[in-house]
Amino acid sequence: MDKKRIRNFSIIAHIDHGKSTLADRILEMTKTVEKREMQEQLLDSMDIERERGITIKLNSVQLEYKAKDGETYTFHLIDTPGHVDFSYEVSRSLAACEGAILVVDATQGVEAQTLANVYLALDNDLEIIPVINKMDLPSADVDRTKEEIENTIGLETSDAPLISAKTGLNVEDVLEAIVAKIPYPQDADDEAPLRALIFDSYYDKYLGVVMSIRIKQGTIKVGDKIRLMAAGVEHEVTEVGVKTPKILKTEKLEAGEVGWIAASIKTIKDINVGDTITNALNPAKEPLPGYKKMKPMVYCGIYPMDTNKYQDFKEALEKIELSDSSLVYEPETSQALGFGFRCGFLGLLHMEVIQERLEREYNLALIATAPSVIYKVYLTDKTMIEIDNPAMMPDPQKVDHIEEPFVNVKIMTPKEYVGDLMNLCQQKLGVYKDLEYVDDQRMILIYDMPLAEIIFDFFNKLKSISKGYASFEYELIGYRESNLVKMDILLNGDMVDAFSMIVNKQFAYHRGAALTKKLKELIPRQNFEVPIQAAIGNKILARETIKAYRKDVIWKLHAADISRKKKLFEKQKEGKKRMKEIGSVEVPQEAFIAVLKLD
Ligand code: GTP
Numbered sequence: 001m002d003k004k005r006i007r008n009f010s011i012i013a014h015i016d017h018g019k020s021t022l023a024d025r026i027l028e029m030t031k032t033v034e035k036r037e038m039q040e041q042l043l044d045s046m047d048i049e050r051e052r053g054i055t056i057k058l059n060s061v062q063l064e065y066k067a068k069d070g071e072t073y074t075f076h077l078i079d080t081p082g083h084v085d086f087s088y089e090v091s092r093s094l095a096a097c098e099g100a101i102l103v104v105d106a107t108q109g110v111e112a113q114t115l116a117n118v119y120l121a122l123d124n125d126l127e128i129i130p131v132i133n134k135m136d137l138p139s140a141d142v143d144r145t146k147e148e149i150e151n152t153i154g155l156e157t158s159d160a161p162l163i164s165a166k167t168g169l170n171v172e173d174v175l176e177a178i179v180a181k182i183p184y185p186q187d188a189d190d191e192a193p194l195r196a197l198i199f200d201s202y203y204d205k206y207l208g209v210v211m212s213i214r215i216k217q218g219t220i221k222v223g224d225k226i227r228l229m230a231a232g233v234e235h236e237v238t239e240v241g242v243k244t245p246k247i248l249k250t251e252k253l254e255a256g257e258v259g260w261i262a263a264s265i266k267t268i269k270d271i272n273v274g275d276t277i278t279n280a281l282n283p284a285k286e287p288l289p290g291y292k293k294m295k296p297m298v299y300c301g302i303y304p305m306d307t308n309k310y311q312d313f314k315e316a317l318e319k320i321e322l323s324d325s326s327l328v329y330e331p332e333t334s335q336a337l338g339f340g341f342r343c344g345f346l347g348l349l350h351m352e353v354i355q356e357r358l359e360r361e362y363n364l365a366l367i368a369t370a371p372s373v374i375y376k377v378y379l380t381d382k383t384m385i386e387i388d389n390p391a392m393m394p395d396p397q398k399v400d401h402i403e404e405p406f407v408n409v410k411i412m413t414p415k416e417y418v419g420d421l422m423n424l425c426q427q428k429l430g431v432y433k434d435l436e437y438v439d440d441q442r443m444i445l446i447y448d449m450p451l452a453e454i455i456f457d458f459f460n461k462l463k464s465i466s467k468g469y470a471s472f473e474y475e476l477i478g479y480r481e482s483n484l485v486k487m488d489i490l491l492n493g494d495m496v497d498a499f500s501m502i503v504n505k506q507f508a509y510h511r512g513a514a515l516t517k518k519l520k521e522l523i524p525r526q527n528f529e530v531p532i533q534a535a536i537g538n539k540i541l542a543r544e545t546i547k548a549y550r551k552d553v554i555w556k557l558h559a560a561d562i563s564r565k566k567k568l569f570e571k572q573k574e575g576k577k578r579m580k581e582i583g584s585v586e587v588p589q590e591a592f593i594a595v596l597k598l599d
Contacts, residue, residue, distance in 0.1 A: 003185055003188045003256045006076070006188075007099070008097045008258055009075070009097050009098065010093045010100045012101070012103070012120075013102065013103035013113075014112070014113040014471060015471075018133040018165040021165040022103055024165075025168050026077060030175070060077065060093075061076070062074060062075070065178075076257070076258035094123075094126060095197060098183045099178070101177075102128050102153075102155070103131050104130060104133065104149060106137070106142055111412055112412045112471040112473040115473070129174070131174055136164035185216075192255070193217065194215070194224075194282070194284060195284045196276065197214045197288050203268065212259075213259060213277060215258075219254050221237065221253075222238065226261075226277050227283060228272075231272060239261065242259040243259075247260070269318075296326070296327075297345070298346070298348060298455050300345075300371045301498065303334065303369075303498075305365035317358070324354070327354060328344040329344070334497050337498050369498040370500075373404060375403065377399055378399070379398050391497040391498075396537055402484045403480060404450050406449065406451065406477050407475060408433070408477045409430070409473075409474045410474070412443075414441055415441060417469065420466075424458075425447045428454070428458060432447055451476070452502075454474060483504060485504075485505050485508055486501070486502050487508050488500050490531070491531075492584055494584075499515070499592075512534030517542075517544055519544070520532055522587075522590050526546070526548065527549060529546065532545070532546065
C-alpha cells in the first residue's frame with residue numbers, strides 16, 4: 001500500500017459536541033456503511049454507550065475516501081470518549097494517530113474537556129484540525145467560537161470547516177482537510193523489524209484475545225511468530241484484519257496501518273495495552289514508547305450478592321480489564337459482604353460504567369461500597385500507611401494526622417453562574433485560586449479542592465447550578481493534611497464495614513444524620529427492633545430506629561384467600577434475592593448505593 005495515501009486520525013471533543021455523530025456521517029459519506037445498515041452512533045457499540053449517549057470505549061474503523069484530487073485514500077478513524085474520566089482512552093487512541101479533528105460545538109464554544117483533549121493531542125505531536133459543528137442550530141455563534149479557539153488554544157481557524165454533523169453540511173470539507181493537512185505515516189517501513197503498538201484489546205470466545213494494533217514499522221501476517229516485548233511471551237498469529245466496521249480478515253497488515261490480530265491467546269494476563277509487538281524471529285531492538293499508566297483516583301469494594309458467584313465475578317473482571325487497562329483490582333474480604341474485590345477507577349463515572357458492564361455483560365448482581373480516595377495516614381510511631389478502604393483505618397489513638405489528595409479544578413462557565421459556583425466550591429472545602437476571562441461571556445474559575453469532595457456528587461451539582469452550561473476538569477496536585485475522621489454505621493449494634501467512610505470532621509454530623517435517616521427508609525422492618533447508629537469511635541453522632549413488624553400480619557388474611565397469600569410469599573422471595581443478610585439484619589442492595597448519593 002502506498003503510505004502517502006494513508007491517514008490515521010482521531011476525533012476529539014468535549015462531551016456532546018458531536019464526535020460520534022460526525023463519525024457516523026463520515027462512515028456514511030465514504031459509503032463504508034450502507035445507509036440502510038446505518039444505525040445511529042455506529043461506533044458506540046456497547047449498550048450502555050447507546051443508552052447514555054456517551055462514548056466510553058474507543059473504536060477504530062478503516063474507510064476509503066476518493067478525494068477531489070482523484071486519488072483514493074485509506075483512512076483509519078479512531079473514535080474517542082469525551083468525558084473527563086476517560087481521558088486515558090483518549091491518550092491511547094491518539095498514540096496510534098498522526099492527526100486529530102477537534103470538534104467544537106458552535107452553540108457552546110470551547111469547554112474544559114476541549115482543552116484537556118487538545119493538550120493530549122499536542123503531547124502526541126498530532127496535527128489538529130479545528131471543526132466547528134452544529135451550524136444548523138440558530139444559536140450557533142461562529143465568530144465567538146473561532147475567537148475562543150484562537151484565544152485559548154492558539155489554533156488558526158480561518159479555514160476551519162463549518163459543519164453540521166447532523167445534516168451532513170460541509171462534512172466533505174472535513175474529509176478534504178484530512179487529506180490535505182494530516183501527515184501520512186512518515187517512518188512506515190514495511191521491511192524494518194516489526195513494531196506494533198497495542199492500543200486496545202478484548203476477549204472473543206472463538207479467537208481468544210483480539211488486539212487492536214497500529215503498525216509503526218514492519219509487516220505482520222498469519223503464521224508469524226510474534227513476541228510481546230513487555231510481557232516477554234511468544235505466540236503464533238492466527239488471524240489478522242481490519243474493521244470496516246465489520247470484522248474483516250486480511251492476509252497481512254503493513255507499516256502505517258491500523259487493524260487487529262488474534263493469536264489464540266487465552267492467558268489474558270499476557271496482554272498489556274501499550275505493549276509493543278515484534279517478530280520473534282527478527283525482533284526490533286527497542287519497544288515503542290508506551291504511554292504512561294494512569295493511576296486510579298477512586299476505590300471501592302465490589303461484592304457479588306450471591307457468594308457462589310465469586311469465581312464468575314473474578315473472570316468477568318479479568319475480561320473487562322483486557323479492554324480497560326485503567327481498571328485495577330485485588331481480592332478483599334468484608335465481614336458484612338464476604339469475598340469480593342477492591343477496585344480502583346479513574347473517576348466516579350468510570351466506576352459506575354464498570355459496575356454496570358459487569359452486571360449486564362456478565363449477568364452478575366453486585367454490591368458496591370462507598371467510594372474512597374487514597375489517604376496517607378501518619379501514625380504516632382512516625383510511620384505512614386496508605387489506605388483506600390475506610391475499614392482499614394487504624395485506631396484513632398495511633399493516628400498522628402491524615403493527608404488526602406487535592407486536585408486543581410478548572411471550571412469553565414458562563415459568567416452569570418460564577419457566584420453560585422463559588423458557593424458550591426466553598427461548601428466543598430475548595431481553596432480559591434483564580435478567576436480568568438475566556439471572553440466577555442465566559443470565565444474560568446480555579447480552585448484547589450479535596451478529590452474526595454469531587455467524587456461526592458460535585459458533577460451533578462455543578463450541572464444543576466449552571467443549567468448544564470458549566471464544565472470542569474481537574475488534575476491531581478498532591479497531598480495535604482485535612483481534619484479527617486472515620487465514621488461507622490452500626491446496625492443493631494454491629495458495625496457494618498461496608499458502610500464505613502472517611503469524612504471531614506466538619507461534615508461528619510450532617511452525613512451521619514442523613515445516612516441513618518436514609519437507611520431507615522431503605523431497610524425493611526424485621527421481626528425485631530433495629531437501631532441504626534452513626535458513630536465516630538465510641539461517640540454516637542446520630543440514631544434512627546426501625547420498628548419491628550407485627551408477626552401476625554399474614555395470618556390476618558382471610559383463610560380462603562390462599563392465592564393472595566401465595567403472592568405475598570412470592571413477593572417476599574423476590575425481594576430476598578436483592579437482600580444481603582448482615583449480622584441479623586437483611587439489607588437491600590439500594591442501601592449500599594444510597595451511601596454514594598448522599599449529600
Ligand atoms: P460523547 O460520545 O458522549 O463524548 O459525545 P459526542 O461528542 O460523541 O456527541 P454525539 O455525537 O453523541 O452528539 C451529542 C448530541 O448532539 C446528540 O444528540 C447529537 O444528535 C447532537 N448533534 C451532533 N451534531 C449535531 C449537529 O450538527 N447539529 C445538531 N443540531 N445536533 C447535533
